[in-house]
Amino acid sequence: MGFETHFECLLSNSLALEHLELTQCTKITCLKIPFALQQLSRLSVFECSSLKVIESKAPNLSSFFHRGFRVNFSVVETLQMxxxxxxxxxxxxxxxxxxxxxxxxxxxxxxxxxxxxxxxxxxxxxxxxxxxxxxxxxxxxxxxxxxxxxxxxxxxxxxxxxxxxxxxxxxxxxxxxxxxxxxxxxxxxxxxxxxxxxxxxxxxxxxxxxxxxxxxxxxxxxxxxxxxxxxxxxxxxxxxxxxxxxxxxxxxxxxxxxxxxxxxxxxxxxxxxxxxxxxxxxxxxxxxxxxxxxxxxxxxx
Known part of the structure; x- marks a missing residue:
């Protein structure tokens, strides 16, 4: 089981998570945030050189901060942003x-x-x-x-x-x-x-x-x-x-x-x-x- 799979499992079981911050994480190429993270309101990503895609289904994400290489960012629910x-x-x-x-x-x-x-x-x-x-x-x-x-x-x-x-x-x-x-x-x-x-x-x-x-x-x-x-x-x-x-x-x-x-x-x-x-x-x-x-x-x- 690779690092990304472990990380996705961790996210799926962190139902009370409100703020997620990734800094200089080189092992993730695609960040998928599941709908189950209904408490997540802030997402921050700093200098993750391998990251190419960020997909969020978190319904209450209201703040997104990104610095580093250009990524493809898609949000399913955008009205809360x-x-x-x-x-x-x-x-x-x-x-x-x-x-x-x-x-x-x-x-x-x-x-x-x-x-x-x-x-x-x-x-x-x-x-x-x-x-x-x-x-x-x-x-x-x-x-x-x-x-x-x-x-x-x-x-x-x-x-x-x-x-x-x-x-x-x-x-x-x-x-x-x-x-x-x-x-x-x-x-x-x-x-x-x-x-x-x-x-x-x-x-x-x-x-x-x-x-x-x-x-x-x-x-x-x-x-x-x-x-x-x-x-x-x-x-x-x-x-x-x-x-x-x-x-x-x-x-x-x-x-x-x-x-x-x-x-x-x-x-x-x-x-x-x-x-x-x-x-x-x-x-x-x-x-x-x-x-x-x-x-x-x-x-x-």
């Missing part, structure tokens, strides 16, 4: 989740090398209150992502209260300073959106357009945070140093700050607290000095 945190293409999440998991309240998407913009669709996330989108792109990606297409998520979420967009990629988008003609779409007032944070903010035109749209339509907005770098900072309790930045991010940061001053600051209502974060003067200043010095040397040669 309230919190979903997993790697997923933004395009697929917008197209499929409103109908598959209509009662979602918290959605965290981690997208790697996204190549298709978010579609404009009539379907709604009626109960969604908290949305986090993490975009990770490697240095080989050359196609710019249209951040303005994320308006589709905002317009589809009438109950949305918090929005976090983490952009972890190199600058390949058209800069607002290259083309300053902003796109506009019909107004769609949002009465619940109170907090918006964008990390990895740059001078990308579509990112500026998204921010301006939020300022023009989020009538209940209380705070807007624009951070020109991404990742943890040293002023947070558990971090001694900021997340290291590649040269391209530090080079782009001043342009991002200039875009905020030029196109965003004058659109911020007096009722909104705007916080703009520059690269850390302790962790990133030396790297910036080195980069500037190298650039100066290149020019003088």
């Amino acid at each position: 309230k919190k979903l945190d997993m790697g997923c293409a933004i395009h697929d999440a917008r197209a499929n989740l409103p109908s598959i998991m209509p009662n979602l309240e918290t959605l965290v998407i981690e997208s790697v090398n996204e190549v298709v913009d978010a579609p404009m669709l009539p379907t709604k996330f009626i109960y969604l209150k908290h949305l986090t989108i993490r975009m990770i792109t490697g240095s080989t990606i050359s196609r710019p992502y249209d951040y303005f297409s994320l308006v589709s998520f905002i317009n589809a979420s009438p109950s949305l209260e918090t929005l976090i967009l983490n952009v972890t990629l190199r600058m390949v988008n058209e800069s607002i300073f290259t083309d300053s003609q902003l796109r506009h779409i019909p107004e769609h007032h949002h009465g619940h959106l109170k907090s918006v944070k964008i990390t990895g903010f740059s001078s990308a035109k579509s990112l500026v357009e998204l921010t301006c749209y939020i300022l023009n339509n989020a009538v209940s907005l209380e705070c807007l945070t624009l951070d020109t770098i991404y990742g943890p900072r040293c002023d947070q309790d558990k971090y001694r140093r900021c997340f290291p930045m590649i040269d391209g991010v530090l080079t782009e940061a001043p342009r991002g700050l200039a875009a905020i001053r030029t196109y965003i600051e004058d659109k911020v209502p007096s009722t909104v607290n705007l916080t703009v974060l520059e690269p850390c003067s302790r962790c990133h200043v030396r790297r910036r000095v080195q980069t500037s010095s190298q650039s100066d040397n290149a020019v003088s040669i």
Whole structure:
């Protein structure tokens, strides 16, 4: 009898199980959760490299968290699902989740090398209150992502209260300073959106357009945070140093700050607290000095 069979037997006899967490388990390729686990409400899977398929028949599963290699995740009963945190293409999440998991309240998407913009669709996330989108792109990606297409998520979420967009990629988008003609779409007032944070903010035109749209339509907005770098900072309790930045991010940061001053600051209502974060003067200043010095040397040669 193999490990997976033993594990399935264990699950089938754990009728009072409420939270199942698997961490770095390399012996499971297919995780099947039986209907008998009616008390199971939370499922967390971390870095299980061999896992390819997760099938859940647990009728009251309301929270699913996954980090690691992409898996095929299927749920028989989805009406109870309230919190979903997993790697997923933004395009697929917008197209499929409103109908598959209509009662979602918290959605965290981690997208790697996204190549298709978010579609404009009539379907709604009626109960969604908290949305986090993490975009990770490697240095080989050359196609710019249209951040303005994320308006589709905002317009589809009438109950949305918090929005976090983490952009972890190199600058390949058209800069607002290259083309300053902003796109506009019909107004769609949002009465619940109170907090918006964008990390990895740059001078990308579509990112500026998204921010301006939020300022023009989020009538209940209380705070807007624009951070020109991404990742943890040293002023947070558990971090001694900021997340290291590649040269391209530090080079782009001043342009991002200039875009905020030029196109965003004058659109911020007096009722909104705007916080703009520059690269850390302790962790990133030396790297910036080195980069500037190298650039100066290149020019003088």
